[in-house]
Ligand SMILES: [Zn+2]
């Protein structure tokens with residue numbers, strides 16, 4: 209099995225045309241976009257965005273995401289305590305959905321990307337088929353963590369339009385949004401081809417160019 | 420070294436960079452990478468016609484989805500409802516600019532631009548009005564793909580309804596129906612539009628003119 213890199217070719221990430229790499233930065237002959245054979249500094253960028261996401265995830269869970277005024281008394285709830293409230297009200301399906309979208313998905317995503325970065329960095333390949341599936345899953349999961357942000361947005365709007373009790377969005381919503389956006393950027397910075405390159409290129413006389 | 424004429428007959432896997440000779444596929448067939456299992460290349464059925472009709476349908480549902488109320492609540496004898504537009508104006512009024520912008524971007528702007536883009540592209544292909552400008556247009560269109568969060572927003576609407584169920588009487592409005600249909604059209608457009616076909620045709624038509 210030959211790879212495009214071994215043949216001095218590169219795949220345009222925009223239009224998927226195979227181009228001859230005449231320079232390190234190649235302009236695609238079909239769509240005109242500039243690209244590199246591999247995403248430049250992919251691991252560093254992925255790691256940096258991932259750490260940023262992890263940092264933003266802490267205040268996202270500590271600060272209240274929603275403040276409910278019942279009879280004039282403000283009651284702040286964080287993501288976790290909000291889920292607790294749902295369980296108290298026996299709204300299990302919604303509790304599960306919110307818990308999955310707000311806690312499990314971002315965490316899986318952050319941990320999964322750390323794992324992939326580490327694997328590439330160490331040059332280990334356990335089962336590439338499994339790893340590239342993992343990456344697919346991570347890419348797909350991304351937007352779903354926006355759920356809680358949208359929920360609070362909708363509740364604030366509906367309630368503001370004239371209800372007895374009022375709901376206000378808490379500061380956590382901004383941090384949470386940042387977490388989601390950072391993990392999405394981290395996933396797009398990661399180049400899954402690096403998972404395959406390592407042991408293929410070792411035997412080739414070319415020196416390793418990236419990282 | 421491989422010359423330019425040969426590279427157009429090659430395809431590389433996006434996930435693992437494995438190089439293949441471009442297969443000849445009939446409509447409805449797709450090729451998979453033998454190394455990592457990712458989809459290499461696809462020929463979609465009746466792509467242009469379907470995309471054309473779906474994007475028109477989607478645009479028709481767009482206005483009602485934004486203007487008509489999506490959630491209605493009867494509380495203490497009074498009826499309140501909120502549309503997507505109300506939602507955004509309320510968030511701005513409350514000073515949550517970031518969330519307002521996000522909701523606007525992900526739930527309105529990106530899906531709208533994508534539908535208009537798909538309509539324009541399929542229109543040009545349908546009536547043979549292929550221009551070099553389309554190369555850049557399609558590239559920009561392609562980048563919007565991962566930023567449409569209509570499906571997440573729909574789930575958020577459902578979750579908000581559940582959360583409000585407690586002490587209120589809820590009603591489903593036409594706005595929600597329009598929103599679901601909009602979501603369906605928008606999702607199907609990205610399924611039906613055959614990117615490889617569009618790119619290859621554009622390359623044949625536009626780049627031959629240039630040379
Ligand atoms: Zn290209």
Ligand SMILES: [Zn+2]
Pocket residue numbers: 432433434435436437452453454455456457
């Ligand atoms: Zn592959």
